[in-house]
Amino acid sequence: MSAATAGVVGILALFVLLVLRVPVAFAMFIVGFVGIWSLNGLNAATSLLASEAFTLGSSPELVVIPLFILMGNVASITGMSRHLYDAAYAVIGSVKGGLASATVLGCGGFAALSGSSVASALTMGKVALGEMERYKYDPRLST
Known part of the structure; x- marks a missing residue:
């Protein structure tokens, strides 16, 4: 063939x-x-x-993904992500959809810093989903 x-x-x-x-x-x-x-x-x-x-x-690009997931879990468990979302809500909470926009910008910034969109999606998804639900965002928008 x-x-x-x-x-x-x-x-x-x-x-x-x-x-x-x-x-x-x-x-x-x-x-x-x-x-x-x-x-x-x-x-x-x-x-x-x-x-x-x-x-x-053994590729360095894939080895860091579990470490970024660990970092997201640490941020979520220690309450650091809650404090960051509280601060973001205090600054832009009065703007309609402001927290959702801040989440998108934060995810983009994290992806730029980490260099991995997969790690960024996993880490920020773990952190952002609970916080956006706490501020009564529609689950269709949060996910």
Whole structure:
């Protein structure tokens, strides 16, 4: 099978798996593994799987995500996030939707500082959801 044919078959297989409601990560894994297997053989696919698993697990970009989640939990448990939201509400609480706008800006600032949008979404989501509910924001807006 040529590489172009394998690519087209892989894309179609990915769409079929997604229509069958297979999670995206698993669907991409299955299609990628089978594609490498069909083009280069089973030994190449399994060795690539082992080396990529180690490479991704030891990458500095992914190692920091649990640390940012820990930081968000510490901020939430110690009450630091509550105090920050109280201060933000005192400053811009009179503006309609001001706290929601401050949350978006805070999330953007945290993403710029951390360099990871995933870590920012996880950390700020943990902190902001409870605080926005406390100030009676609509849950559809909070999430």
